[in-house]
Structures are given as C-alpha cells and as structure tokens.
Amino acid sequence: MQRAAHGLANAVVRELRADGRRIYGSSVTVLAGKGNNGGDGLFAAAMLARRGMRTTAVLTAGSAHPDALAAFRAAGGRVQPLDDANVEELAVATAGDDVVIDAILGTGARGGLNGPAAELVAALQELHPALVVACDVPSGVDADTGETHWPVLTARLTVTFGGAKAGLLADPGEGCSGRVHVVQIGIEDHLPSPALRRLTVHDLAKLLPHPGRRAQKYTRGVVGVVAGSARYTGAAALSVEAASVSGPGMVRYLGPETVARQVLARTPEAIWEPDEPGRVQAWLLGPGLDGSDQLQRAKDALQAAYDGGQPAVVDAGALELLPERCPPNWILTPHAGELTSLLGRSEVRVTRDDVESRTLHFVRLAAEHTGAVVLLKGATTLIASPSGTVFSQSDGNPWMSTAGSGDVLGGILGALAASYAASGLGDDGPFAGIGIGPEERWAAVAAVGASIHGMAGKAASGAGPTTAAAIAREVPETFRVIHKYVSA
Numbered sequence: 098m099q100r101a102a103h104g105l106a107n108a109v110v111r112e113l114r115a116d117g118r119r120i121y122g123s124s125v126t127v128l129a130g131k132g133n134n135g136g137d138g139l140f141a142a143a144m145l146a147r148r149g150m151r152t153t154a155v156l157t158a159g160s161a162h163p164d165a166l167a168a169f170r171a172a173g174g175r176v177q178p179l180d181d182a183n184v185e186e187l188a189v190a191t192a193g194d195d196v197v198i199d200a201i202l203g204t205g206a207r208g209g210l211n212g213p214a215a216e217l218v219a220a221l222q223e224l225h226p227a228l229v230v231a232c233d234v235p236s237g238v239d240a241d242t243g244e245t246h247w248p249v250l251t252a253r254l255t256v257t258f259g260g261a262k263a264g265l266l267a268d269p270g271e272g273c274s275g276r277v278h279v280v281q282i283g284i285e286d287h288l289p290s291p292a293l294r295r296l297t298v299h300d301l302a303k304l305l306p307h308p309g310r311r312a313q314k315y316t317r318g319v320v321g322v323v324a325g326s327a328r329y330t331g332a333a334a335l336s337v338e339a340a341s342v343s344g345p346g347m348v349r350y351l352g353p354e355t356v357a358r359q360v361l362a363r364t365p366e367a368i369w370e371p372d373e374p375g376r377v378q379a380w381l382l383g384p385g386l387d388g389s390d391q392l393q394r395a396k397d398a399l400q401a402a403y404d405g406g407q408p409a410v411v412d413a414g415a416l417e418l419l420p421e422r423c424p425p426n427w428i429l430t431p432h433a434g435e436l437t438s439l440l441g442r443s444e445v446r447v448t449r450d451d452v453e454s455r456t457l458h459f460v461r462l463a464a465e466h467t468g469a470v471v472l473l474k475g476a477t478t479l480i481a482s483p484s485g486t487v488f489s490q491s492d493g494n495p496w497m498s499t500a501g502s503g504d505v506l507g508g509i510l511g512a513l514a515a516s517y518a519a520s521g522l523g524d525d526g527p528f529a530g531i532g533i534g535p536e537e538r539w540a541a542v543a544a545v546g547a548s549i550h551g552m553a554g555k556a557a558s559g560a561g562p563t564t565a566a567a568i569a570r571e572v573p574e575t576f577r578v579i580h581k582y583v584s585a
C-alpha cells in the first residue's frame with residue numbers, strides 16, 4: 098500500500114508541475130472510500146500534505162482505512178465526512194481545488210457508486226475540476242471488464258498498481274481513465290497473466306514483417322482484394338492503395354472493369370484480375386461491396402479461402418457471407434452495429450448500445466461463436482481471438498472517424514495477413530518470441546494492423562481533420578517510425 102501511495106503522490110506532483118503549478122500551497126481533496134482504495138488515497142494525501150499541499154479528505158462511506166486515516170490526520174490533513182446534507186457544499190469546495198484524487202472504489206467495487214457518494218461525483222462531473230487523478234481505476238469503472246456504472250468522474254490520469262487492468266484498456270472504461278500510469282508495487286510476479294494485452298511500439302518493431310535477402314514478390318505475400326462497386330468505387334481504391342503500401346509482394350484486385358480503372362489509376366502496381374485470379378496468400382473481402390456480381394466474387398473468394406486454408410480479412414458487406422463456423426485465421430472487422438448483426442446469427446439479440454457498453458464481453462462472445470478473430474472497431478480497438486485472448490489497441494484519435502478509414506484498415510490487415518501467411522507465425526518466429534502463443538497469433542496480426550492504422554491516422558491528423566487517403570499515405574512513414582524502435 099505504501100508503494101502504491103508513493104506512486105500516486107509522485108504522479109500527482111509530476112502532473113501539477115507539468116501544469117506549471119507549485120506544489121507548496123496547492124490544494125488537493127481526496128475522495129476516500131472505506132476500503133484499501135481509500136487507504137491508498139489517504140496515504141498519498143498524507144505524503145502530499147507533508148510536501149506543503151493543503152489537503153482535505155472527504156470520507157464518502159463514514160469509515161476509512163484506520164492506519165491511512167491516522168497518517169492523514171497526523172500529517173495535518175482536514176477530514177470532512179460526507180452526508181446527505183453537505184453534498185452540494187463539498188462538491189463546490191472540491192471542484193475548486195487544484196487536484197481531486199478519486200479513491201472511493203477500486204478493484205473491490207461491486208457495481209457503481211450509490212447514495213451521497215454518487216450525488217457528489219455526479220455534481221463534480223458537472224463542475225469539471227481542474228485535474229482529476231483516479232486511484233487504481235476511476236470509481237464506477239469495472240476493473241475487469243471496462244463496463245461503467247454511472248456516475249463516473251472522468252480522470253485526466255489514472256495511477257494503477259501492478260499492471261494495467263483490463264477495465265482501463267476497454268471502452269467505455271478506457272474513455273473515463275485518461276492517461277494510464279502503472280506503478281510497480283512488487284506483486285507483479287504474483288498477478289495472473291493480463292486478461293487484455295496491448296502491443297507496444299517495441300513489440301511492433303519486433304513483429305513487423307521484413308523481406309528476406311532473396312525475397313521476391315510472390316514470396317513476400319500476395320493479397321487478393323474483392324472490394325468496391327460501381328456505387329462505392331472509393332472503397333476499392335482506398336483498400337487497394339492501403340494494402341499496397343503495407344508491405345505485400347503484390348495486390349490483386351477483383352471487381353468490375355470500371356472500378357478497376359480507378360483502382361489502377363491510384364495504384365498502378367496492383368493487378369486487375371477480370372477472371373480466375375492468380376495465387377494469393379490472403380484475402381481482403383468486403384469494403385464497399387454492392388451488387389450481385391461483386392457479392393458473387395466475394396462468395397467465391399471466401400470459399401476459395403475456406404477450402405485453401407488461406408487467411409481472410411472479412412469486412413462490411415462480406416460479413417453477411419460468413420459460414421456457420423469460420424477458420425481461426427480469418428479476421429472479422431465489424432463496427433458495433435455490424436457486431437450486433439454478427440451476434441444475431443447465433444441468436445444473441447443485442448443492440449448497438451449494449452455492445453458499446455460491454456465491448457470486451459461482446460467481442461469475446463463473437464469470436465467464440467464465429468470461431469474467427471473479431472476486431473471490434475472503435476476509439477479503442479479490441480481484437481478477440483477465438484481462444485479468449487484479447488488485444489486492445491488505442492493508437493489513433495477521433496479525427497480518424499471519417500469515411501473510408503475502415504477501408505484503409507482492411508487494406509493494411511489484408512497485406513499483413515498475406516505477409517505473415519508467407520512467414521512469421523511459426524514457433525520460431527517473432528510472435529512466439531514475445532510470448533504470443535500459436536492460438537493467439539492471428540489476433541496479434543490484427544492488433545499489429547490496428548496499431549499501424551491508428552499511428553498512421555494520428556500522424557496524418559496531427560490534431561486536426563484528415564482523410565482516409567491521407568491515412569493510407571502515412572503508412573510507409575509509420576513503418577519507418579516503428580522500425581526506429583528495432584533494438585540495435
């Protein structure tokens with residue numbers, strides 16, 4: 098607990114300094130619950146009091162961790178028990194402080210806040226305190242699933258202990274947590290393996306496909322793309338362009354001649370396949386599909402992938418063409434609305450809102466029911482393997498929610514699937530090298546793609562508007578940025 102409290106107190110000091118504020122004389126209120134989460138908060142506030150901060154503890158449950166409360170009082174902190182009569186007054190006073198530490202509920206929470214604590218947090222959320230730092234998890238966020246129970250006080254920073262909890266890596270929980278800072282407290286070796294895994298740029302540097310000295314275009318991975326239509330020519334152009342800049346040996350395009358002309362105008366390196374396509378190592382099916390001819394081409398390609406054991410990235414309209422059970426090297430890329438339809442195929446009747454409030458639960462369920470890797474697109478992208486492992490990537494920014502962005506993601510994924518199908522997923526490959534087991538590797542491939550897409554989108558956007566085409570154009574530079582992290 099002391100190490101946790103030290104980590105929390107130091108993070109608060111760093112954040113205040115980054116805001117250009119003095120520590121001495123600044124004010125902090127810790128909202129302290131009755132358990133060990135409150136204990137962490139009170140011990141941390143005692144340390145801040147000893148550094149000259151004006152400190153108040155609002156005891157939200159009447160009692161508090163005895164030793165921590167004693168330490169807080171001994172350090173000169175002011176204690177304010179919360180009750181029905183002083184909610185408004187305490188909310189206004191707390192909101193005016195330089196820092197609010199949310200230490201009401203942590204991993205011991207069952208459901209969300211209630212009573213005066215809930216009223217206080219709801220009022221504080223409306224008053225927008227200058228700086229909110231959550232202790233371990235924002236109170237009201239389920240540490241295991243990321244599900245949230247209103248009200249939750251949105252944090253700028255969450256200081257968590259031992260490891261990033263799943264609830265901080267899955268929406269809606271991630272959206273309430275701000276930046277996450279992990280404090281090592283010496284229990285790491287005793288923690289179960291994380292329920293969610295996030296690939297870092299260092300992981301990506303180890304995993305990115307690299308052509309061997311004697312590579313040639315057929316050995317580096319050829320991807321077949323069935324996308325677009327007379328009505329949605331852009332989807333074909335964007336997904337083929339994105340695939341071609343993501344490292345395959347070649348991109349074969351299947352679609353109507355009118356669309357192929359526009360595709361080749363943007364990506365002359367692609368090969369149009371008007372009839373039986375040449376050999377591919379992976380498929381991308383679905384962006385912008387419309388009309389019976391394209392749907393038939395997608396059906397034929399899906400059947401060829403199924404019969405040939407080839408990986409397939411299945412997006413948008415092609416999601417309607419899936420067999421009852423998919424091979425584990427298929428990557429489905431629904432958004433929340435498409436996930437509800439996917440789940441409906443196995444009689445799971447949910448709404449888009451249901452999915453968005455329980456993203457981790459439903460992405461896992463979809464992978465289990467379909468047998469495929471399921472990549473659920475969103476502010477945080479979750480990638481579930483049918484084996485139950487989930488990756489969480491959150492490298493992009495909200496400007497990427499623009500037309501065609503999903504088509505670009507599909508192209509990146511298709512190219513990576515082709516490159517890795519040619520080599521890299523074996524037990525002697527880079528995925529095994531970072532502890533990714535054989536049943537998780539296709540989910541990891543999808544996580545690599547989601548991360549590259551996010552990084553490219555954030556770079557293309559800077560802090561402003563961008564387009565899907567600009568995201569695709571940023572992919573080569575993103576590979577170069579990642580490559581800088583290759584340890585010498």
Ligand SMILES: NC(=O)C1=CN([C@@H]2O[C@H](COP(=O)(O)OP(=O)(O)OC[C@H]3O[C@@H](n4cnc5c(N)ncnc54)[C@H](O)[C@@H]3O)[C@@H](O)[C@H]2O)[C@H](O)CC1
Binds near residue numbers: 130203206258282284
């Ligand atoms: N796990 C570890 O190795 C460490 C944990 N640390 C900190 O401890 C908390 C978890 O503390 P715990 O006492 O188990 O529970 P909480 O403090 O999270 O919850 C407080 C208490 O409140 C009651 N409660 C449960 N649900 C509700 C609710 N919805 N409304 C009101 N009250 C509720 C219940 O009785 C709980 O016991 C962890 O987050 C860390 O901050 C250590 O510091 C580090 C090691």
Ligand SMILES: [K+]
Binds near residue numbers: 231232
């Ligand atoms: K908390």
